[in-house]
Amino acid sequence: MRARGSRYLTQAIAKVLIWIAALSTIGVMVIILFQVLREGLPVLSHHFFLDSPKDMGRAGGILPMIIGTFALTAVAILFAAPLGIGTAIFLREYTAESRISHMIRFGTDCLSGVPSIIFGLFGFVFFVIYLNLGWSILSGGLTLAAMILPTIISTAEEAIKSIPKSYREVSYSLGGTKWQTVTRAILPSALPGIFTGIILSVGRSIGETAAVILTAGSTLLMPTSLFSPVRTLSVHFYILAREGISMEMAYGTGAALILLVLFINTIAHVLINRYIRHRV
Amino acid sequence: MVIKEKGIEKILLLVALSSIAVLGLITLFIFEEGLPLIWKFGLRAFILGERWVPSQGSFGIFPMILSSFWVTLGALSFGIPLGLACTVFLSELIPSSAAVLLRPAIHLLAAIPSVIYGFWGLVVIVPLVRNYLGGPGLSILSGSLILGFMILPTIISISEDSLRALPPYYKQGALALGATHWQTIWRVLIPAARSGIVASIILGMGRAIGETMAMIMILGNAVKMPTSFLDSARTLTTNIGIEMAYASGDHRQALFATGAVLFVIIMILNSLAIFLSRRRTG
Numbered sequence: 001m002r003a004r005g006s007r008y009l010t011q012a013i014a015k016v017l018i019w020i021a022a023l024s025t026i027g028v029m030v031i032i033l034f035q036v037l038r039e040g041l042p043v044l045s046h047h048f049f050l051d052s053p054k055d056m057g058r059a060g061g062i063l064p065m066i067i068g069t070f071a072l073t074a075v076a077i078l079f080a081a082p083l084g085i086g087t088a089i090f091l092r093e094y095t096a097e098s099r100i101s102h103m104i105r106f107g108t109d110c111l112s113g114v115p116s117i118i119f120g121l122f123g124f125v126f127f128v129i130y131l132n133l134g135w136s137i138l139s140g141g142l143t144l145a146a147m148i149l150p151t152i153i154s155t156a157e158e159a160i161k162s163i164p165k166s167y168r169e170v171s172y173s174l175g176g177t178k179w180q181t182v183t184r185a186i187l188p189s190a191l192p193g194i195f196t197g198i199i200l201s202v203g204r205s206i207g208e209t210a211a212v213i214l215t216a217g218s219t220l221l222m223p224t225s226l227f228s229p230v231r232t233l234s235v236h237f238y239i240l241a242r243e244g245i246s247m248e249m250a251y252g253t254g255a256a257l258i259l260l261v262l263f264i265n266t267i268a269h270v271l272i273n274r275y276i277r278h279r280v
Numbered sequence: 281m282v283i284k285e286k287g288i289e290k291i292l293l294l295v296a297l298s299s300i301a302v303l304g305l306i307t308l309f310i311f312e313e314g315l316p317l318i319w320k321f322g323l324r325a326f327i328l329g330e331r332w333v334p335s336q337g338s339f340g341i342f343p344m345i346l347s348s349f350w351v352t353l354g355a356l357s358f359g360i361p362l363g364l365a366c367t368v369f370l371s372e373l374i375p376s377s378a379a380v381l382l383r384p385a386i387h388l389l390a391a392i393p394s395v396i397y398g399f400w401g402l403v404v405i406v407p408l409v410r411n412y413l414g415g416p417g418l419s420i421l422s423g424s425l426i427l428g429f430m431i432l433p434t435i436i437s438i439s440e441d442s443l444r445a446l447p448p449y450y451k452q453g454a455l456a457l458g459a460t461h462w463q464t465i466w467r468v469l470i471p472a473a474r475s476g477i478v479a480s481i482i483l484g485m486g487r488a489i490g491e492t493m494a495m496i497m498i499l500g501n502a503v504k505m506p507t508s509f510l511d512s513a514r515t516l517t518t519n520i521g522i523e524m525a526y527a528s529g530d531h532r533q534a535l536f537a538t539g540a541v542l543f544v545i546i547m548i549l550n551s552l553a554i555f556l557s558r559r560r561t562g
Contacts, residue, residue: 011462018373021365026382028429029389032400086295094292106554107300113483113550114306114543115490117517121539122306124524125313146302153299179288200391207393210492210521238395241402242497250399257393265391269384 033258040255048252053220057236058246062253064222068137068230071223072216073205075141076148081198083145084152085187088194091153092160093182112150119147120214128215135229140216147211148201155197159190192271199268203261209234233257310543314536326537332503332519334527339534341541343505347420347513348489348542350506351499354424355431355488360481362428363435364470367477370436371443372465390433398494401426406498415510418500423513426498427491431484438483438557442476443469475556482553486546492517516542 051061123143171181217229240250329340410417454464500512
């Protein structure tokens with residue numbers, strides 16, 4: 001009886017500890033978001049979103065950073081999406097498990113673990129200096145493209161994998177070629193899943209700082225072309241906070257960043273859910 | 281038609297090689313920039329040297345290697361128990377309908393930009409450590425706390441996948457033999473999902489070693505041998521992040537060499553994690 005009692009006691013203690021750990025994790029996350037939003041939301045106004053920064057960012061707004069962030073992200077997606085989706089199609093539809101597919105998977109897995117500062121160093125010597133693109137939207141966007149490629153490949157692969165075999169069989173039995181099967185039968189159904197991966201990558205691009213500061217620069221000026229240097233929202237937030245330029249503006253920028261990331265994640269989440277329901 | 285199909289296959293193969301190409305280019309350029317300095321000063325002097333004074337041409341990164349090690353160890357000592365607790369919580373303790381609601385919160389945790397974590401650590405954790413434990417507050421302890429939190433999504437999502445991938449009869453069998461729910465979790469489920477959990481920890485470790493901006497904000501960045509958890513410190517990544525903006529010549533090469541050392545560490549960890557998770561599925 002005694003032994004029996006003690007193992008139930010162990011169970012009770014373990015479960016209580018786990019509840020405490022899990023609830024405090026959620027609690028800390030809520031506190032982080034709440035604190036930045038509480039200090040930052042009052043700063044947000046249409047002037048803040050539509051003005052250029054003045055006095056190194058002590059006053060004014062964040063319009064050039066918003067434009068810079070979106071331009072950089074757009075370039076990244078424009079390059080990474082076709083490459084990533086193409087890779088996923090090749091891995092799923094054009095090759096069986098083979099030496100080459102193992103190599104590609106290994107390369108993708110390794111790439112996804114490379115720290116962003118390494119991408120920053122690489123982007124700096126390769127795009128900024130070697131290809132002579134300078135600190136620019138293009139350099140930063142291409143560096144980000146390399147960084148998000150693994151995410152896009154793996155989500156697109158999952159999406160294509162989940163398409164029932166019957167779709168392919170029907171297409172082939174109607175005389176469709178492989179490429180017709182891919183473009184007319186598989187991709188349209190896999191699109192929501194692929195899109196989810198792209199949205200997650202957008203979130204990652206927006207939040208990235210280390211790789212971007214080394215490749216896109218940190219100018220406060222409004223970008224005028226793909227070859228202009230830019231400062232993204234994350235970089236702006238980092239500089240304001242670290243150099244103690246203006247805590248008020250840092251909180252405002254931080255709140256804008258969090259709202260953006262929350263918005264993007266909510267879209268991704270809604271898509272994933274709709275997609276899962278659709279499949280099942 | 282056949283020619284077109286063949287052409288498409290060739291193009292797709294080329295596209296599929298892009299990630300390997302990127303990895304190859306990264307390796308090539310990081311080493312090409314970093315290795316000359318290592319040859320010039322000697323690998324031993326570079327890795328085991330204790331002085332980093334770029335203006336005098338001394339480049340030793342041993343204090344940074346140690347700091348990276350301690351910060352990562354600290355992050356893991358918070359991150360592993362908390363991560364495993366959350367994993368068990370999500371997959372075993374609450375009904376799956378509640379887990380479905382909580383899982384997006386874990387994704388959100390991963391999506392919050394690292395500079396936000398760094399900032400929060402700077403305004404909340406750093407003053408707490410300074411006031412209650414002493415020292416400058418900008419310290420290995422503060423960095424470890426924030427980093428431990430930042431690696432949670434990696435640990436939770438991968439180890440939860442491996443727990444959920446277990447066949448249901450493991451749990452059914454253990455319960456049928458009269459084990460309590462906790463004994464089933466602790467003695468059957470976790471050991472069975474071991475390689476996935478270890479892989480998640482290794483990937484979390486990789487994330488911890490690689491984190492830069494948040495650590496620049498919290499660690500205090502002093503170059504010295506770490507002697508206590510309340511000391512400020514500079515890691516391999518923050519060394520690059522801080523000095524890259526103005527470095528040139530040997531100094532810049534030394535930063536790339538720091539990157540090369542970091543890259544080698546990360547690739548070893550990655551390969552280990554990939555090996556472990558392959559074994560799980562294989």
